[in-house]
Amino acid sequence: MNFLVNAGLFTWFTEPLDYTFVQYALLVATVCGITCAVLSCWLTLLGWSLMGDAVSHAVLPGVVLSYVIGAPFAIGAFIFGSGAVAMIGGLNRTSKVKEDAAIGIVFTGLFALGLVLISVIPSNIDLNHILFGNVLGVSDSDIITSIVIGVIVVSVLLFKRRDLVLYAFDPTHAHAIGLSPRRLEALLLGALALTVIVALQAVGIVLVVAMLITPGATAYLLTDRFDRMLAIAVGTSVVACVLGTYLSYHLDASTGGAIVCVLTLEFMAAYGLATLRKSGGATKEPTTEAVASVA
């Protein structure tokens, strides 16, 4: 009996691997999981979730135009993603419109432009694939794009991770020792525009923000050290991406939806664990507040 269950579980994982498209999907999902998780640690700590949402939606017209002129979609997406960041920053600096309003205006405007373009330009673009992802139908060039971008983003972020942590924690000190907080901010925003391209394929425009925030937020609940946070975020994110892809195959369900559902369940589990540990830990060791008020 037990053996049969194990065998069933085993084939649940191995049987889909007979198909090349599933192998590709798992590869893209894993690359997406790692890239988004690493970036999400900084986005969570900086409170940039709305910015992530904005960049992911703003790439829509870029994707449509790329298809129209036959260019790789990543190029159009990057131009519009970084363009949106520049417009938000510019609007924020040169008017009294507050940052969240600037973000809201720019990203909905660009997203709307994308919708209009799709509806008026005759093409065989499937809006559903762009909005909700289509990891089970990725092309060879999509896969190469994802891997190249993923490797670049992850290496740069990890290479500069101490500076980026310093920037997120205390930009004034970064400035005080002669570093440029603006350059570090630009580095993170550039990484965001690139990461969105990777995540788009796996989960689609609408759910990209989940990949950009939830892994970091989940890890943040479980640790108070940045390096551990990175490791936990990558672990939970890859599990969600791989498991979500399998679930989507077996249940014939939306891949992006399945991935984000698993990710959210992991977050809820982490929240439960963190809450339990906090209430249970109070009797064993003093909490942060207690320590602070005593000393």
Added chain:
Amino acid sequence: MTNSVASVRGLHVGYGGTVALDGVDLEIEGGLVHGLIGMNGSGKSTLFKALMGLVKPSSGSIELFGGDSLAARRSGRVAYAPQNEDVDWAFPVSVRDVVAMGRYGKLGTRRRLRPEDHEAIDRALERVELTDLASRQIGALSGGQRKRAFVARGLAQGAELLLLDEPFAGVDKRSEATITTLLRDLAAEGRTILVSTHDLIAVPELCDEIALINRRIVARGTADEVLRPEPLAKAFGGFVPASALQLHEVAA
């Protein structure tokens, strides 16, 4: 003035239509603890930001160690300890991580710590008596310990001028005394300390020199000279804090 660490001349800073600093002249002599005292909105923070090169003055000049602010920052001679509200105390870094950030200006692009950096961090932690708490998350410290952690960061950096923004906010009396002793010792070793505060009680024991600020420097001198009703009225716009008057009566 001999041994001037920072000199500010005719400094004007404006934000949009409002004037934050309106002709500040200030010499900061080395090896002393200086207090910058004023009410909220008096331009204390703006002057700090200007010293750090974070705001662009509309006119006037700032010299740090005889050069410009950027040169002083690049050589690591200036350190800044932020106010409580400006720090995310839940950030996932340890006390040691924070102190280590003082070394970053001296490291390669990856900021990998070398043995001499670890030694400098250890010495700085020991100096502020936080060695035992080094592995704690930064927010798991008391108010006074948090301030000392940021002073340690400046020490690890090897800074000669330390700017401390409201170091006594959220700090109890005992910790206040510890911080005062620490800062006085650092000044005795030749470092220069500039403290911004509106807590007048702590000032006489801590500061050698005081500057009262209200968009410009309205009085300058020792605690005995400056903490008197007339200059305080100028600094606090007619409203002299009761604590300051008590202080004056005690002194007189």
